[in-house]
Amino acid sequence: MARNKNKRKASRLSQDSASKDVRRNSFGLASTLAHVQKSELLSPQDGDDDAEEWITVGRDGKRLKTDNYPSLVYAELHQLRSCVKIKDLQDLALYCLADGTSPQWISVRHHFGIKKAVILFIPGLERGMFDGSIALEGPNGLDRPTASIANEEVQNSQQVEHGGHVASSIADHDVNLFERNLSSPDDYLPMRLVSEKLPLPLKPLADMFDHLWPIKAPGDDKYSKVYSPLHAMLNSPVPRSQKENQAGKDLKGARPINSKNWKNNRTKITEYIMSKEGLIENDYVPHPVWFESQEEKDSEYRRRAENKQTHDVGWKDTAVTSLADGDVPEVEIEAGSLTAGRSVLAMDCEMCMVEGDVFALTRISIVNWEGETVMDELVKPEEQIIDYVTPYSGITAAKLDPVTTSLADIQARLLQILTPRTILAGHSLNSDLDALKLTHPFIIDTSVIYQHPRGPPLKPSLKWLAQKYLHCEIQKGHGTLGHDSIEDGRACLDLVKLKCEKGSNWGCAESAEETIFKRLSRISRNRASLYNNSNGTGKTGAIIDRGTPERNFGQMASVSIGCRNDSEVVTGIKRAVYGDEDGSLVPGGGVEFTWARLRELEAFRKWTTDSNSVYSKDDVLNNNDNRKGDSSLGTLSAAVTKMMSHLSAIRAFLPKCTLFVVYTGTGDPRELSRLQEMQRTFKKEYRFKKWDELSVKWTDNEEQALRRAARKARQGLGFVAVT
Numbered sequence: 001m002a003r004n005k006n007k008r009k010a011s012r013l014s015q016d017s018a019s020k021d022v023r024r025n026s027f028g029l030a031s032t033l034a035h036v037q038k039s040e041l042l043s044p045q046d047g048d049d050d051a052e053e054w055i056t057v058g059r060d061g062k063r064l065k066t067d068n069y070p071s072l073v074y075a076e077l078h079q080l081r082s083c084v085k086i087k088d089l090q091d092l093a094l095y096c097l098a099d100g101t102s103p104q105w106i107s108v109r110h111h112f113g114i115k116k117a118v119i120l121f122i123p124g125l126e127r128g129m130f131d132g133s134i135a136l137e138g139p140n141g142l143d144r145p146t147a148s149i150a151n152e153e154v155q156n157s158q159q160v161e162h163g164g165h166v167a168s169s170i171a172d173h174d175v176n177l178f179e180r181n182l183s184s185p186d187d188y189l190p191m192r193l194v195s196e197k198l199p200l201p202l203k204p205l206a207d208m209f210d211h212l213w214p215i216k217a218p219g220d221d222k223y224s225k226v227y228s229p230l231h232a233m234l235n236s237p238v239p240r241s242q243k244e245n246q247a248g249k250d251l252k253g254a255r256p257i258n259s260k261n262w263k264n265n266r267t268k269i270t271e272y273i274m275s276k277e278g279l280i281e282n283d284y285v286p287h288p289v290w291f292e293s294q295e296e297k298d299s300e301y302r303r304r305a306e307n308k309q310t311h312d313v314g315w316k317d318t319a320v321t322s323l324a325d326g327d328v329p330e331v332e333i334e335a336g337s338l339t340a341g342r343s344v345l346a347m348d349c350e351m352c353m354v355e356g357d358v359f360a361l362t363r364i365s366i367v368n369w370e371g372e373t374v375m376d377e378l379v380k381p382e383e384q385i386i387d388y389v390t391p392y393s394g395i396t397a398a399k400l401d402p403v404t405t406s407l408a409d410i411q412a413r414l415l416q417i418l419t420p421r422t423i424l425a426g427h428s429l430n431s432d433l434d435a436l437k438l439t440h441p442f443i444i445d446t447s448v449i450y451q452h453p454r455g456p457p458l459k460p461s462l463k464w465l466a467q468k469y470l471h472c473e474i475q476k477g478h479g480t481l482g483h484d485s486i487e488d489g490r491a492c493l494d495l496v497k498l499k500c501e502k503g504s505n506w507g508c509a510e511s512a513e514e515t516i517f518k519r520l521s522r523i524s525r526n527r528a529s530l531y532n533n534s535n536g537t538g539k540t541g542a543i544i545d546r547g548t549p550e551r552n553f554g555q556m557a558s559v560s561i562g563c564r565n566d567s568e569v570v571t572g573i574k575r576a577v578y579g580d581e582d583g584s585l586v587p588g589g590g591v592e593f594t595w596a597r598l599r600e601l602e603a604f605r606k607w608t609t610d611s612n613s614v615y616s617k618d619d620v621l622n623n624n625d626n627r628k629g630d631s632s633l634g635t636l637s638a639a640v641t642k643m644m645s646h647l648s649a650i651r652a653f654l655p656k657c658t659l660f661v662v663y664t665g666t667g668d669p670r671e672l673s674r675l676q677e678m679q680r681t682f683k684k685e686y687r688f689k690k691w692d693e694l695s696v697k698w699t700d701n702e703e704q705a706l707r708r709a710a711r712k713a714r715q716g717l718g719f720v721a722v723t
Helices: 010-024 029-041 086-097 146-157 170-176 204-208 229-234 242-247 276-281 294-306 407-417 429-436 462-470 485-502 516-521 566-578 600-604 636-653 670-686 700-713
Strands: 007-009 054-056 071-073 107-109 116-121 160-162 165-167 211-216 235-237 343-354 358-368 373-378 385-387 422-426 443-445 513-515 541-546 559-563 593-597 658-663 715-722
Touching: 071 715, 086 107, 086 116, 086 211, 086 229, 086 516, 086 658, 086 715, 116 229, 116 566, 116 636, 204 636, 204 715, 229 235, 229 516, 229 593, 235 516, 343 429, 343 485, 358 407, 358 429, 358 485, 373 407, 373 485, 407 429, 422 429, 422 485, 429 443, 462 485, 513 516, 516 541, 516 593, 541 566, 559 566, 566 593, 566 636, 600 636, 670 700, 700 715
Parallel strands: 116 593, 116 658, 343 422, 422 443, 541 559, 541 593
Antiparallel strands: 007 054, 071 107, 160 165, 211 715, 235 513, 343 358, 343 385, 358 373, 658 715
């Protein structure tokens, strides 16, 4: 009998616990709403006392622990005040497998019991499929950007003639579609998945996950931009101590890099010379010496002729006949020399706008390795100047009036200065060389060797690099008096010197950020010792994606598996989780962390584009034909059904105690891409054309539509569970 006194039904225990919470928060609005929602979600079995199992409680009335099986728990009384972000999903994985902090948006019970994590990226799935605004069960699933549909309805119902043009009140109509107040709980609280309420293609989700989580993609609301959801998940900040965080709290601008724990790796400057592929990728005109076969040379000549970059229109190539001409014999190189016997010049140019809407050279400054000025000349363009761009160039009409030096004079001097052993350094030198109409094979670009904190394809500014790595302020006259090209050239030179002293990894994203694979590799597999500095015994990771994932994030992963379609991705995930029997690629027992991406739904919906996608260039590099979609999938419903079959297959073979995370990255980015292209066209034309001559007119209506489209594009989804 004494033992029976310690027995309670689960419902009575939960009621007692809830009543205690209510007494503590009897006047809380969140508590009231939570109990109302709870009463609505109760199933018929919840009221049947006989159907419930008995549980054991202690003398204090608390439930006794019966096992240590890991689980994820969300309670309605969680104090969520904002949307969960992709970084929060990353933090959840790091908490379960590595050294991450405990998440505040969800409770993780017995997280030490979680052995593996599988993160699945599925762009193309969005919230409208769950609330009915995107039909999945009709004969023809609706799949167009919401704003486009709204625009058509407005044009059909509100047509106002203005001088022969049809104008529509887009801004007034789209409020119900995009203009949702992000402070509303519906925008950040999870939605319980109930199979009976889901469209037929999505019903399997209710068997795999308890909740649908709104997930906010990275971006900038001020400038209406969305950043790469791939980088947000796979790039992780380097853990910092509390003292380091406090030291940098009050700094303005770029935070200076902390080199206290950095180990220098002196590297010769020749290691940073751009390759032919790097020159082409960064919009340089490659020197002819980079092309070996006659076929390549002829093809390049035709390309340059089409772009008016040949000798006939004033372009010059430096006197280098072979790449080997730049090599210096070892006997001529001083011991420990960073320059490897080469001459290093840093160059910066200022330009103005001339007729034809092109930039022309107005000043050129060159400094040598010692920082001494080699050249500093003003140049008068042959074409008529229509904008001196004084706030940025510092050039005025008064400064150029007495100048007689021409572009041809500068070219002649440069052909003498730039020898085969000369390395030319600068920041985004492609624009300077275009203004000079000059090519040189040996280029170092500080906007390439130093990375933007959010990674490619973004590039850091020279001002930001000087603040962060040189701890100095340059370009103080930016927007008013203009830049000092001598100062900019010396800053580039100092950045190159610092790179040579510190090593190739200095200034890369991993000096402030690192891949999640590298962070995991430092974590011991033995829970008794979290950190492990020995080689080969850290936690392992795999990346499974289309194309050749080993070129990017896969470089730091233990395993990279390239696939041609989603079916191969599913097979690759299983291989990564369980390993190869012979250990040929994946070690026996598999890896602890797996990231993979399913792309067929994204391709069907034409969410990726060649240049205007919210995904980075790296994201779409291997899928240039995605804009065509996949007609073999038929309707949107069929595409979603196929995706769900892959998802169900993955869930079925995952081992127990595996953290399973699915995220969509973004919402529909197509309307955002369209409006961003409109804005770029308008900005390009507005500077030189009259309003009536513009092909695109950008007004407040379009500006507000862009902001709404950016907010919509940042609204992704996520699902989390422990198998």
